[in-house]
Amino acid sequence: MNSFIQRCIEPDCQTEYKIDERLYVCSRCGGLLDVVWGDTVVDADSLRKLWRERKSSLDVRDRSGVWRFREFLPFAEDVEVVSLGEGNTPLYEAPRSADYCRLSHLKLKHQGCNPTGSFKDTGMTVAVTQARKLGAQLVVCASTGNTAASLAAYAARAELRCAIIVPGGQVSHAKLAQALDYGAKVLEVEGNFDSCMNVIRELSEDGAVYLVNSINPFRIEGQKTVAFELAEQLEWRVPDHLVLPGGNLGNSSAFGKGFRELLRSGLIDRLPKITVVQAAGAAPFARFYREHDAFVNEEHPQTLASAIKIGAPVSWPKAWRAVSETGGSVITVTEQEIADAKAVIGRDGIGCEPASATTVAGIRKLISERAIQEDETVVAVLTGHLLKDTDYVMKYHSDSLIAPDGERLASNFGNSPIRVPASLKMIRALL
Ligand SMILES: *Cc1c(COP(=O)(O)O)cnc(C)c1O
Numbered sequence: 001m002n003s004f005i006q007r008c009i010e011p012d013c014q015t016e017y018k019i020d021e022r023l024y025v026c027s028r029c030g031g032l033l034d035v036v037w038g039d040t041v042v043d044a045d046s047l048r049k050l051w052r053e054r055k056s057s058l059d060v061r062d063r064s065g066v067w068r069f070r071e072f073l074p075f076a077e078d079v080e081v082v083s084l085g086e087g088n089t090p091l092y093e094a095p096r097s098a099d100y101c102r103l104s105h106l107k108l109k110h111q112g113c114n115p116t117g118s119f120k121d122t123g124m125t126v127a128v129t130q131a132r133k134l135g136a137q138l139v140v141c142a143s144t145g146n147t148a149a150s151l152a153a154y155a156a157r158a159e160l161r162c163a164i165i166v167p168g169g170q171v172s173h174a175k176l177a178q179a180l181d182y183g184a185k186v187l188e189v190e191g192n193f194d195s196c197m198n199v200i201r202e203l204s205e206d207g208a209v210y211l212v213n214s215i216n217p218f219r220i221e222g223q224k225t226v227a228f229e230l231a232e233q234l235e236w237r238v239p240d241h242l243v244l245p246g247g248n249l250g251n252s253s254a255f256g257k258g259f260r261e262l263l264r265s266g267l268i269d270r271l272p273k274i275t276v277v278q279a280a281g282a283a284p285f286a287r288f289y290r291e292h293d294a295f296v297n298e299e300h301p302q303t304l305a306s307a308i309k310i311g312a313p314v315s316w317p318k319a320w321r322a323v324s325e326t327g328g329s330v331i332t333v334t335e336q337e338i339a340d341a342k343a344v345i346g347r348d349g350i351g352c353e354p355a356s357a358t359t360v361a362g363i364r365k366l367i368s369e370r371a372i373q374e375d376e377t378v379v380a381v382l383t384g385h386l387l388k389d390t391d392y393v394m395k396y397h398s399d400s401l402i403a404p405d406g407e408r409l410a411s412n413f414g415n416s417p418i419r420v421p422a423s424l425k426m427i428r429a430l431l
């Protein structure tokens with residue numbers, strides 16, 4: 001229906017490339033690439049109706065919360081998609097978390113409810129579909145864990161060989177276990193995520209290898225559909241604020257692009273303010289936002305929220321566009337704030353992994369600073385599932401969670417297990 005191309009995002013370059021040209025950054029200036037499409041007029045009402053009707057269809061593409069919105073994806077109608085039924089994640093009302101933030105209502109969009117337990121699946125279905133279309137033989141990524149788990153699963157579905165490069169000893173067992181079970185070749189590198197990223201960029205210069213880190217614009221295309229799904233769940237009424245964690249900043253970029261395209265197509269009438277929350281020890285983007293100076297990477301990123309322990313975020317220019325266009329902000333929260341917010345989200349019966357809890361911690365902070373008003377509509381994006389990092393959870397609840405600086409964190413909402421003999425009397429006494 002539309003003609004899609006890839007285009008460099010640098011304002012003074014904007015070099016255009018064919019949609020199926022295999023490249024990750026602009027070959028002229030090294031800038032990031034966007035997938036863009038011509039000005040086809042869409043009829044907002046009939047699109048909304050079509051997308052809704054697809055929910056009751058049995059077609060694989062219609063069952064997917066990503067491919068259901070395929071009018072906005074750069075593929076022909078008859079493309080064979082690699083899908084695990086991603087997307088279609090719940091939007092929860094979270095009264096305890098709202099109370100904790102001193103907000104009248106708070107909604108949590110739980111992307112941890114994807115097939116491999118994180119939002120990465122919404123991008124991976126599109127990137128691996130593109131990999132297969134290009135005839136790639138080997139798909140690779142560097143990862144703090146969730147991208148690896150997701151790629152391994154989708155590569156297995158597509159019957160593509162898969163290698164993932166992770167920082168040795170720094171990835172949670174649950175995430176590593178997923179990648180191993182899905183049959184990926186797992187390479188543990190001495191160094192942190194940023195050193196993995198450097199290796200992989202060189203590796204992907206080989207033509208048979210396809211790189212699916214979030215620098216890959218097709219990942220962003222899939223992830224942007226979460227904005228569509230969210231807008232639909234809110235009956236096309238955009239919230240005042242959208243708050244999400246920031247690591248490599250692909251997710252923030254994708255939400256920005258998704259909402260921008262919805263606005264341009266007349267499906268929504270304004271943009272939410274997009275606020276990105278980073279862990280204080282891994283916050284180069286927050287520093288950039290505060291100082292409005294050159295972007296400086298963080299040499300030694302530190303946080304227990306391993307999914308956002310990233311010092312050199314590749315997608316920051318796109319994420320910056322999302323934050324500045326929407327009038328949002330970039331803030332930091334401490335390890336203690338993350339740990340407590342995570343436990344509060346758990347008390348809502350929802351739960352998430354540590355990185356996701358930066359959102360509720362961040363909202364609480366923004367309200368106390370009056371940057372968010374109590375009666376505004378706020379949606380936080382939970383990026384990963386509670387079971388992704390149970391080690392962290394067990395330590396928090398047993399009062400033994402140690403922050404990277406060596407300080408023991410307080411278990412303000414701790415709930416430790418109680419050892420008791422198998423005696424009815426003693427158990428009764430405890431209940
Ligand atoms: C990948 C990931 C993030 C960070 O997303 P970016 O796109 O890298 O900013 C946050 N939380 C979880 C659970 C993730 O898996």
Ligand SMILES: [Zn+2]
Nearest residue numbers: 008013026029
């Ligand atoms: Zn360029």
